[in-house]
Amino acid sequence: MTTDRIATADPAAVADTGSTMLTGNVFQRLMTMDPTQPQLKQLKPDAAQDCEYPTKTVYECVLRSGLKFSNGDPLTSKDVKFSIERALRLDVAGSSASLMSSVRKVETPDPLTVRFVLSRYDTQFAAAIASPAASIVDSKVYNPDRIETNSEPVVGSGPFKVISLTKDQLELGKYLGYEGAAAAKVGSAVIKTMPDSASIEDAMAKHETDVVWRGLSSAAQQRLESQLSGSKQRTTKAGFSQLILPGGRVEQLIWNPGSSRRGSTALRDVIAGALQEDRTLDSVVPTNVPGHRASFPLGGKADMKITWDNRIRLTLGYDPTAPNSLDLATQIRTRLEETGGLSVLLRPNDPGADLQLVDRKAWTSTGIAWLQPVIDDPLKPEQAAIETALHKAQEAPNATPQLTAALAELQQAAAQEKTVLPISQGPEYVYLGPHVTATANAFGPGWQLGLWGFTIQN
Numbered sequence: 001m002t003t004d005r006i007a008t009a010d011p012a013a014v015a016d017t018g019s020t021m022l023t024g025n026v027f028q029r030l031m032t033m034d035p036t037q038p039q040l041k042q043l044k045p046d047a048a049q050d051c052e053y054p055t056k057t058v059y060e061c062v063l064r065s066g067l068k069f070s071n072g073d074p075l076t077s078k079d080v081k082f083s084i085e086r087a088l089r090l091d092v093a094g095s096s097a098s099l100m101s102s103v104r105k106v107e108t109p110d111p112l113t114v115r116f117v118l119s120r121y122d123t124q125f126a127a128a129i130a131s132p133a134a135s136i137v138d139s140k141v142y143n144p145d146r147i148e149t150n151s152e153p154v155v156g157s158g159p160f161k162v163i164s165l166t167k168d169q170l171e172l173g174k175y176l177g178y179e180g181a182a183a184a185k186v187g188s189a190v191i192k193t194m195p196d197s198a199s200i201e202d203a204m205a206k207h208e209t210d211v212v213w214r215g216l217s218s219a220a221q222q223r224l225e226s227q228l229s230g231s232k233q234r235t236t237k238a239g240f241s242q243l244i245l246p247g248g249r250v251e252q253l254i255w256n257p258g259s260s261r262r263g264s265t266a267l268r269d270v271i272a273g274a275l276q277e278d279r280t281l282d283s284v285v286p287t288n289v290p291g292h293r294a295s296f297p298l299g300g301k302a303d304m305k306i307t308w309d310n311r312i313r314l315t316l317g318y319d320p321t322a323p324n325s326l327d328l329a330t331q332i333r334t335r336l337e338e339t340g341g342l343s344v345l346l347r348p349n350d351p352g353a354d355l356q357l358v359d360r361k362a363w364t365s366t367g368i369a370w371l372q373p374v375i376d377d378p379l380k381p382e383q384a385a386i387e388t389a390l391h392k393a394q395e396a397p398n399a400t401p402q403l404t405a406a407l408a409e410l411q412q413a414a415a416q417e418k419t420v421l422p423i424s425q426g427p428e429y430v431y432l433g434p435h436v437t438a439t440a441n442a443f444g445p446g447w448q449l450g451l452w453g454f455t456i457q458n
Helices: 017-026 077-090 197-205 218-229 265-274 325-337 372-376 380-395 401-417
Strands: 031-033 043-045 048-055 058-063 103-110 113-118 160-165 169-174 188-192 211-213 241-255 312-318 342-348 355-360 420-432 436-438 454-456
Touching: 017 160, 017 169, 017 188, 043 048, 058 077, 077 103, 077 113, 197 218, 218 241, 265 325, 312 325, 325 342, 325 355, 372 380, 372 401, 380 401, 420 436
Parallel strands: 312 342, 312 355
Antiparallel strands: 031 043, 048 058, 058 113, 103 113, 160 169, 169 188, 211 420, 241 355, 241 420, 436 454
16 A cells, blocks of 8 residues: 555656556566665666677667567567657656667667667666666557557556556556566555555554555654564564665655746745755755765755845645645745745645655666756756766766766756755655565665565465
């Protein structure tokens, strides 16, 4: 159970956490990432058996032989070409498609070989094709020019296949034809989207769920922690154990690129300053991601200057199903209105709001993926600096001082621009019911839930 809703089953359109969970479990990508491993060991082939750079501007992958989609259609290099070109063509806002922006063209020399001709050397490309938009779809099923609706067939080649999908429930079955890095250990799984924390907590007490992923409020987690602390087995009264992902929950405040207020430097400075006292995360890149560099001030009082005469009215969007989102949105509104220059209207589920409070997971556990909102929509004063630092990052080998330095430049530019504001970082909790265990690699490239990692003990 979770409160995350699955907005789309089409991987080219994925821009939210709930949909990413479906994509990660139902579709394959050429590469995948295991965020539990050291940086240089995270990337590994999935649909591919091997990938390499024969030259600096060519990235070539050889597919595993005999791959098939869950409907029985063969999966070939033409499907990969179709999928990548489709994602780039549709270019859905907020999706991971922009991470593949260095692709100039995709070639298919034979049914098992995919050749990406890049516009420049891009050492981050292997991570980009581990992201949701790089998911491989069946070219015989998916429309090349539009996003599929959730009522249409969902056909992938991942560890699970879709049995049924409704507004509040996704039923999956193990795909026996899967060949890749993470085969499923359970025969079936049902993901239920619940309306709130209270309904999940009640279901746990009644043994109506096996696993809880996100959705519990701070108060609910404190109640469960009290039960865990009083148990020698570290289980709740209902027998649930707790799996902790340190730093797995990240809150950010992001300016809507379409907001007419976004271009005001004075306004962005005041909003960033108003949140400084409560901020617990000091960069757009979280502390546990390689390349993190402190760039935003923490604590203390910022010297804010209201340079306008009349209060500016802003709208603040938030996801009401995210744990404690209303409380945090209200706290942010209070801080902004205390400046004396702002009035803030809270707007649940409003993508058009000036500011968006997001409970965010990046597509992959890389600095570039976390910086994507900054890279995709830079303001003109910082655009040149961001583009220069991005190219440096793409040309630098992984886990090198050059990459760390380039990521530091990007984070400093983000702090100067202030269109993406870090708020907080804390642990993410997964609750496992009696007889349920999770393997170490039960998570996708950006710490999304991987159902392949769960086992049920009799």
